[in-house]
Amino acid sequence: MKNIMNGMPETALSWVEVSRAALRHNIRLFRDLIGPRREFMAVVKANAYGHGIGEVAQVAIENGVDWLGVNSLEEGLALRRLGVAAPILVLGYVPLEGLEDAVAGGLRFIVYNPETVEKAAAVAKRAKKEARLHIKLETGTHRQGITEKQLLPFVRRIRKHPGLVLEGLTSHFANIEDTTNFEYPRRQLDAYKAAVARLRAEGIVFPYKHMSCTAAAMLFPETYFNLVRVGIGLYGLWPSKETFLSCKLRKRRPLALKPALAWKTRIAQVKVIPKGAFVGYGGTYRTTRRTLLAVIPVGYYDGYGRSLSNSSHVLIGGRRAAVVGRVAMDFLMADVTDIPGVGLEDEAVLIGKSGKEQITAGTLAALAGTIAYEIVARINPEIPRIVV
Ligand SMILES: Cc1ncc(COP(=O)(O)O)c(C=O)c1O
Numbered sequence: 495m496k497n498i499m500n501g502m503p504e505t506a507l508s509w510v511e512v513s514r515a516a517l518r519h520n521i522r523l524f525r526d527l528i529g530p531r532r533e534f535m536a537v538v539k540a541n542a543y544g545h546g547i548g549e550v551a552q553v554a555i556e557n558g559v560d561w562l563g564v565n566s567l568e569e570g571l572a573l574r575r576l577g578v579a580a581p582i583l584v585l586g587y588v589p590l591e592g593l594e595d596a597v598a599g600g601l602r603f604i605v606y607n608p609e610t611v612e613k614a615a616a617v618a619k620r621a622k623k624e625a626r627l628h629i630k631l632e633t634g635t636h637r638q639g640i641t642e643k644q645l646l647p648f649v650r651r652i653r654k655h656p657g658l659v660l661e662g663l664t665s666h667f668a669n670i671e672d673t674t675n676f677e678y679p680r681r682q683l684d685a686y687k688a689a690v691a692r693l694r695a696e697g698i699v700f701p702y703k704h705m706s707c708t709a710a711a712m713l714f715p716e717t718y719f720n721l722v723r724v725g726i727g728l729y730g731l732w733p734s735k736e737t738f739l740s741c742k743l744r745k746r747r748p749l750a751l752k753p754a755l756a757w758k759t760r761i762a763q764v765k766v767i768p769k770g771a772f773v774g775y776g777g778t779y780r781t782t783r784r785t786l787l788a789v790i791p792v793g794y795y796d797g798y799g800r801s802l803s804n805s806s807h808v809l810i811g812g813r814r815a816a817v818v819g820r821v822a823m824d825f826l827m828a829d830v831t832d833i834p835g836v837g838l839e840d841e842a843v844l845i846g847k848s849g850k851e852q853i854t855a856g857t858l859a860a861l862a863g864t865i866a867y868e869i870v871a872r873i874n875p876e877i878p879r880i881v882v
Contacts (some may be wrong), residue, residue, distance in 0.1 A: 507791040508759035508844070510879045512545045514553050516754035520730050521557045523749045527711060528722045534558070535704070537725030538573075539565035539585060544797070544870035545729055545755050546879030548576050553881065554728070555580055563723055567592040570601040583628060583662075585723075587638070593617045593625075602626040602661060606640045611651055611658070618657030627652060628662030628702065631689055633682040635668035642689045649698055662702035662721070663690065670709045671733040674740045679710070683717060709733040712749060713740055730754045731855055731866045753854060755870060756846025757877075760839045761810070763789040764830070773827050774819025779804055781818075786831040788815060790842050793824040797872035798844060801862040802826075808842045811835070812849020815842075845869070 525534060536559040537543075542550035551562055551573055562578065564570045565586035573582055584603040588596050590613045596603055597617050605611055605627045618625040629648060632639035640648055652658050665686045670679040686705055693699070703719035708727035710717040730753035732738050741748040767787050773779040790808060794800045803820040808828050815828035830836045845853055855866040862869065 506878050507762075508757065508796060508877055510544070510546065510873060510877055511756040511758065511846070511882045512549055512553075512879055513752070513754045513756075514881050516730050516752035517550065517553045517728065518557050519752050520728050520749075520754065521554065521559060523751065524711060524722070524724050524727060525558060527749070528718055531720075532718055533560040533702070533721045535561035535563045535583065535721060535723040536728055537563040537585070537707075537723050539563060539569060539725070540871040541875045543725060543729050543731075543867065544873040544875075546881075547572065549879050549881045550728075551576070551578055561721065563725075567596055567601065567603075571595060571599050574599045574601075594621070597621055597623050597625045602628060604628050604630045604638060604664065605652075606630045606632075606638055606648075608648070608651060611648075611655075615655035615658050618655070624657055624659050626659045626661040628664050628704075629660070629700075631663060631665045631686060633665045633685040633689075634678065635666050635682070637666065637668075639665065642685065642692070645689055645693065646696060646698075649693065660698075660700065662704060663693075663700040664703070665705045667705070667707060667710060667717075670707065670713075671737055674736050674743060676713070676740075679714075683714075707733075709737045709740075712737060713744060713746065726867055727751060728754075729870065731870070733867075734865065753846075755855070757844040757873060758846065759790055759792045759842050759844060761788045761836065761842055762791040762825070762838075764836055764838060765789070772819075774803075775822055776820055779819040781829075783831065785818075785829055786833075786836065787818070788828045788830045788836060788840075788842065790826050790828055791824060792844060793822045793826060795823045796874045796877060797869075798826060799858075799862045799864075799869075799872070801864075802858060805861045806858055807853060808844055809846075809848035809851050809853060810840060810842050812851055814851055 536554040541547050561581045563585050567588050570582045588603045594617045614625040630639040632641050667679045702721045704721035706717040706722045730751040771781045792798050800821045806817045807814040813833045815830045818829050855869040858869045859866045
């Protein structure tokens with residue numbers, strides 16, 4: 495068996511391959527869904543859900559995405575340094591001390607604190623620049639945001655400052671991925687619409703209204719308004735089984751998403767260990783036969799969760815090899831006894847395809863008791879990403 499390194503640094507212990515074709519395909523699916531007139535935000539926070547923020551941003555822009563959504567000031571500025579000129583909205587919290595850089599970098603940001611508004615106004619005035627703000631409305635997630643009652647005074651506070659541009663009103667669903675019962679998101683949507691109507695009656699309109707994430711985009715066109723924020727779906731992953739099931743129940747054809755990410759490594763050692771030998775920390779696995787063991791140089795520091803100990807598989811030469819023993823900080827071990835011809839530095843696929851076999855982020859998530867979002871977002875950002 496031979497390694498296929500695709501031009502990777504030859505010393506990388508593991509690497510992430512991101513398929514440009516898959517990203518493009520997924521972007522097109524969502525573009526078809528939301529139509530050409532609404533604007534499309536690719537959510538590239540958390541290092542583009544582990545896929546590599548610079549790489550994904552570039553492919554997204556090339557394929558007609560209008561906006562990029564990040565979590566932090568640093569992510570937004572990093573994109574600007576890479577030459578990204580598209581509108582960037584910081585979806586997370588911008589510390590007061592960071593507002594100057596946010597305004598200088600032309601980043602839009604979410605507001606819900608009066609302190610942020612006042613500081614942004616002072617910064618914009620001093621810099622003779624505009625600060626573009628999107629208010630986050632609390633509709634039931636109880637994360638970032640202000641209540642409907644606080645909205646009108648908050649808008650008035652913003653409008654007092656000539657350097658502040660009130661560009662958007664946004665909210666976020668709390669329970670749209672994890673359920674097939676959409677009563678709660680409907681209540682959130684109704685609350686959002688009521689707030690929009692109330693402000694319209696006061697003569698206040700928002701250039702951008704946005705509330706939709708992937709699951710909402712898949713299931714509820716009434717959540718689109720004029721800007722749709724797509725994260726997980728862009729990467730070819732389903733938000734949840736419930737979202738897939740809900741598409742079926744609601745007679746909406748499930749999107750033919752293509753996972754964009756493959757995570758690969760190479761075997762660090764192949765060795766025979768006797769029957770009855772313990773493998774790894776804690777002796778949680780004991781061989782029941784003479785075993786051919788592959789030592790794989792990836793562990794929980796890399797983002798391969800310890801909760802996958804003794805439960806997941808890796809793919810080697812198109813065959814499944816069970817992960818045996820505890821996943822350590824930098825290593826895991828796999829039983830390759832039944833795979834012929836395994837050698838040093840052969841490729842092992844942690845997520846992705848090999849021959850006819852495939853391991854998805856969803857499969858690992860189910861084994862680890864988490865969601866696909868966490869599996870990909872946790873892949874250590876230091877691991878090289880290449881677009882293939
Ligand atoms: C505010 C906000 N908008 C949009 C998204 C995208 O969600 P999804 O990845 O489910 O499309 C997220 C993700 O958590 C988010 O926090």
